[in-house]
Amino acid sequence: MDYTLKDLERYNTQIEEIAQEIGLDYYPQEFEIISFEDMLCYEAYVGMPSHYSHWSYGKTYDRLKTAYKYNLTGLPYEMVINSNPCIAYLMKDNTLALQVLTIAHVYGHNDFFKNNRMFTTYTNAKVTVERFKTHADRIRDYIQDPSIGYEAVEKILDAAHSIKYHCGEFEPMRYTKPEKTEFPYENLLEFIKYYGNLEDWQQDVMSIVMEESRYFLPQIETKIMNEGWATFWHYQIFKRLGVPQGLELEFYKVHNGVICQVPGNLNPYYIGFKIWQDLYHKYDGDFKKLAQIRTAERDASFIRSHLTYELCEESHLCEREEEERYYVVSEVSNEEGWKNIRNTLANSVGMGSIPTIRVKEVLRHENTLVLEHVGDGVNLVYLMLQKH
Numbered sequence: 001m002d003y004t005l006k007d008l009e010r011y012n013t014q015i016e017e018i019a020q021e022i023g024l025d026y027y028p029q030e031f032e033i034i035s036f037e038d039m040l041c042y043e044a045y046v047g048m049p050s051h052y053s054h055w056s057y058g059k060t061y062d063r064l065k066t067a068y069k070y071n072l073t074g075l076p077y078e079m080v081i082n083s084n085p086c087i088a089y090l091m092k093d094n095t096l097a098l099q100v101l102t103i104a105h106v107y108g109h110n111d112f113f114k115n116n117r118m119f120t121t122y123t124n125a126k127v128t129v130e131r132f133k134t135h136a137d138r139i140r141d142y143i144q145d146p147s148i149g150y151e152a153v154e155k156i157l158d159a160a161h162s163i164k165y166h167c168g169e170f171e172p173m174r175y176t177k178p179e180k181t182e183f184p185y186e187n188l189l190e191f192i193k194y195y196g197n198l199e200d201w202q203q204d205v206m207s208i209v210m211e212e213s214r215y216f217l218p219q220i221e222t223k224i225m226n227e228g229w230a231t232f233w234h235y236q237i238f239k240r241l242g243v244p245q246g247l248e249l250e251f252y253k254v255h256n257g258v259i260c261q262v263p264g265n266l267n268p269y270y271i272g273f274k275i276w277q278d279l280y281h282k283y284d285g286d287f288k289k290l291a292q293i294r295t296a297e298r299d300a301s302f303i304r305s306h307l308t309y310e311l312c313e314e315s316h317l318c319e320r321e322e323e324e325r326y327y328v329v330s331e332v333s334n335e336e337g338w339k340n341i342r343n344t345l346a347n348s349v350g351m352g353s354i355p356t357i358r359v360k361e362v363l364r365h366e367n368t369l370v371l372e373h374v375g376d377g378v379n380l381v382y383l384m385l386q387k388h
Helices: 005-022 036-044 055-069 096-115 117-122 125-144 150-162 188-195 200-221 223-241 245-258 268-282 287-296 299-306 309-314 338-348
Strands: 029-034 079-081 086-091 318-323 326-332 356-363 368-374 381-386
Touching: 005 029, 005 096, 005 223, 029 036, 029 096, 036 055, 036 079, 036 086, 079 096, 086 096, 096 117, 096 223, 096 245, 096 287, 117 200, 125 150, 125 200, 150 200, 188 200, 188 356, 200 223, 223 245, 223 268, 223 299, 268 287, 268 299, 268 309, 299 338, 309 338, 318 338
Parallel strands: 029 086
Antiparallel strands: 079 086, 318 326, 356 368, 368 381
16 A cells, blocks of 8 residues: 555545535545445445344355456445445545545535435434344344244345335335325335234334335435436546645546446446536536525436437437347437437436335235236236235
8 A cells, every 4th residue: 555544634634625615515424444344244234333233235245245356347446335424434545546536526425415415315324323223133133032033024124125225215214004005006015014914023124114214215316416426527526636646647547447438238337427528618617506406306317307409319329129030220319319318318217227016906815916017118916916
């Protein structure tokens, strides 16, 4: 490591001063320097300092560790928690240029967490870390309870995890059973919790999974905006920072790698960065106008409103569809096809990539729950689950 902790503190101070001059508004920021082994653990446990145990997290850790060992994948440069104070992790083996980029990137995320309406409306950053710790303690208590035990807890967690994002999306969280049941019922987790003949501890486990799933929904809904915002501002901050030439060259090399487009895949850092960059030039660097968009939009509306023909063409975007055993290009980003590409992308980001399944009705005389799959332009599919 060719730098000291004082170097990081000095650059952090300079970066924070520039962020404030730009107008970024963020929670108090805390950094934790960790090893790559720690980063693997945090990535497996979705970044949280404390999380309840489940075999799926161990499976994720083993997969990440194996892929990293054989150089099949790298580790994230940063990991940031939507909390107040905001917590971010820096890997101690990273170079100074990468640490500087990461610190600047983190302030962009922090600002986004504090101000985007999806986060301010549906999450409470002040209680995030404590809430996850409390959830872990409750799950641990159930596992250690002789009348319940590990296998019973694992069984209900497996069931809840299988439908964890069918949790009512952004409806208000209800902590008591609704007085009247109306169909279709959007929140599968809540429906099973209140109408599934579950014991109190099982209902509590369903609530825990539902609360944590809903915490991550704003991140799913703003992936392109959020990463693009953080990438754009780490780029702008660095240009104002003033660093030695060697550090500058390495920074831009890493930055270009972050926004690199891979043929056949859509890099959210790239498309988000390009849209924010285009808006920055459109509004002559007016931060207030950019901040209004940052506050009000989510990925679907952001793409539909601000992904232009020029950006589609420059990015060589195209739409593919399956034909027999092959994928063929059905739309290209020319003057005729670019809007179809934009709309397809807007419909498929965020929760648009997750099927909409809701409770259609309950056939009590047959002890059957009928689920409705709501397709987008696709015939409805009906699923029937019977209790045996």
